[in-house]
Amino acid sequence: MNVLEAVDIHKTFQEGRERVEVLRGISLAVGRGEVVALEGRSGSGKTTFLSIAGCILSPSGGRFAIAGQAVDPANPAGLAAVRRRAIGFVFQQFNLFPALTACENVEFALNVKGRRDRSARREAEAMLDAVGLADRRDFLPRDLSGGQKQRVAIARALAGGPPLILADEPTANLDSQVGEQILGLFRSLAKRDDRGLLIVTHDPKVRAIADRVVRIEDGCIVNGG
């Protein structure tokens, strides 16, 4: 079964008088345990597609399903529920909560997803162990390096076991060696639990860890979709 199945996704932005058609019929599927890299020039619509797949932005047309369930973009409460249940995000900017320690950042995400008991703390600790930060649990983000921050973000995205992980340029703010380590870790954790991983990137290193590379040009998939 595919964890993401997008069919003929369109997106048009209305900027004053001007209409910008950013996505013109994108169809893309990500299977369980599959790592897909989404490439394209700057401004080609990669983030836009990721936002739609992440139930954060509504498409202008097309339909898509996550973990086998069709998504209704017109229902905001339903979109939030899908995000809680099925999606983990990793951002270029990390987007950690500066007031929370590494472990609390992961635990808080679990709290938002509805896990309010002590098991959330235990799972957060286990996730941090898995990303190799067992000895940095109680550090605040400002005391972590860029690579360590992104590991925390990966732990947060994987916590709660969402079947689909969406990452937007996860290595853009990291130096190349650290980026490579992060990508390797990312892949192995996704594979371990059989999750689908869609990575948007410019970074050629991503090709090395991807099962499949998809390229967007002018709002259309030109290969691999």
Next chain:
Amino acid sequence: MVDLALKTLLHDRLRFVITVSGVAFAVTLVFVQAGLFAGILGNASVTIRNLDADLWVTPKNTANVDFANSFPESYLNRVRSVPGVARADNLIVYFMFMTLPSGARETVEVYAMEDFRRWGFPWRVLEGDLDDLKRGPYAFMDDSAVRRFGPFAVGDYREVQSTRLRIVGRTSDALSFTTTPLMFMDYGLAQRMNADLLQGRTSYTVVRLAPGSDLEAVRREIRRRLPYNDVHSRAEWVAHSERYWIDSTGIGLNMVLTVFLGILVGVVVVTQTLYTSTMEHLREYGTVKAIGGGNADIYRIIGKQALIAAVLGYAIGAVMAWGTGRLVAQAGLRMELSTTMLAVVFAGAVLLCLAAALVSFHKVARIDPAMVFRV
């Protein structure tokens, strides 16, 4: 559970301090103003509240307890014979001149009765025996007189209306709105000292009801018998005397204005700091939405921060107000903080802080979670 609200507050320590200070400042100001108001106004009615009478028969249209005209003392008999009256006595309240040892002339406000003890009045005797008042040209003076008249002691003599009075006792807490010091003396003595105006006349008749009797019925009957007097219940007479000073001095408006300004400053500070905090954490709130949280989750975070600021600010403000109260007490000013006032200000602080959070709620509702992808 991770308490993002509290952790974020403590993380932005400076802003947290400013927010809490804003609330504390407003709370202090409100307490001090309202407390001083209640304290000063309380002086206008403290004797009424402490004299153990249910009804006050006053000259027609008397403005307040200090400024009474007089009426024939024989009316007392008509009051005493009203069914339901357990006890009635005359009470003179009269301003007299006192010559200080320095030669300066000052005013005292004299309360004169035949039997103070029966009325539990004066209510706080520091030194002396009230029964001594019947025995000659003697008087009790309230300790608050020290500020105006200088130190005095039991056994001292003071010249009042050219009569040498011996001070045989001291009281405390007996104050008047006019800040004129209070003196207590025998009814007959007061009349003799002001024979031209007080001979055979009294300022008030105070009445205690028999147990189980109907206040309104008794009052109606006294009014029928004394058509040229007013009859007030104790509560009415308190309110009447206080209202006079509120209307004539404008202290009411002064208090309302200052309280309003205090609240305004508090609300502005809290709204402002909460809002800038929200703006600075917008990306984090966007992240909360991206990981599946709704507006309600974020409202709860900001609301909780407002609540923490309110409760902490209130506590600090109350302590500062209490300290201010101690401080002004040394200057002879009384600050009165009732439990009602404590409760009302607490509720006000909480409500206003939550209202301040509403401005931030409005901003949060418009967060586009897609911002989390922007660099």
